[in-house]
Amino acid sequence: MSWAGADDAAALDFLLNISRRHGLRDTLLIPAGDAEIRLTAQSHGALSGAFRIMLPEWEALRWVCEKPLLYQRAAELGLAFPNTYRIAAPEQAAGLEPAFPIILKPHMGGGNSRFVKAKVIRVDNRASFLPAYNEAATEIGAGNVVVQEMIPGGGESQFSYAALWHGGAPVAEFTARRTRQYPVDFGYTSTFVETADEPEAAAAARILLASISYSGLVEIEFKRDRRDGALKLLDVNPRPWSWFGLCRAAGIDLGAMLWALAQGDTVPSAGVQSHASWMYLSRDVAAAIGLASGGRLSAAQYLRSFTAVRSWATFSLNDPLPGLIDLPLTAWRVLTRRVFHIG
Known part of the structure; x- marks a missing residue:
């Protein structure tokens, strides 16, 4: 048996059969992509009998997953958005x-x-x-x-709220700045993320998530609009995100907390480490070159950012192969420009 993808007509049956065959009833199922999120939430009842699910049902979750509904809910709650x-x-x-x-x-x-x-x-x-x-x-x-x-500005204006929620309330949370991204003005992916105190983002995120009685992992993206100073809601990711490794490095291990919660264990309180950062090295080099060519980043500033890195996207001394493989893949993506610019 092989996984044909969440959009395949037999995807639900595949998961149910896997659970029965291998006795996975107590296994925590964590969807890691948007299509998988939709499948899991839409099939919440069936999958809850085969796995442990830490995610709302689709009728609630779609209000933050589908962007037209997300912005409708934001308007109803008085939250700013583009x-x-x-x-x-x-x-x-x-x-x-x-x-x-x-x-x-x-x-x-x-x-x-x-x-x-x-x-x-x-x-x-x-x-x-x-x-x-x-x-x-x-x-x-x-x-x-x-x-x-399009809100002007690059990663320096973009913030994220990262959290674990249960029963409509936060269990653990922190905020971060997505300082660099590639491409630099509206990123396909973050390349350098650092913990940052942004209480306005946390307050807006709590209002939004409480409105659907959210449970599970979540990252919510915001951008500060320099034209009016408003912090505007962009997107919600109810799943692990690209810079998820920063959570543990910053002292709030949301993955371990999610597992403890699913097991019914008590989740200890934790505080975020200030000035901790995550880097996707190969892509961050491409982002830094773009910023430097526009006079927005000096070599000294870029080198200083390495001093706070506590987590790497693909690089590890005890497992260097993923990082080595990623170098040609990143070069190819840069050349083919997976984010399009028209006009």
């Missing part, structure tokens, strides 16, 4: 007069289309907008394409 244009058909797109630059992104991750894999497309002018929108709409449906203003 200006988002409501478009349900190509005809509406043809009459739209947005303020450029804008970004196009899928309403939720998961899937194999070119647009979904790109995650975000930047569009700088009207001549490029309609072709880009129509192509995306053809791939995933017009109602599933989110058209949104």
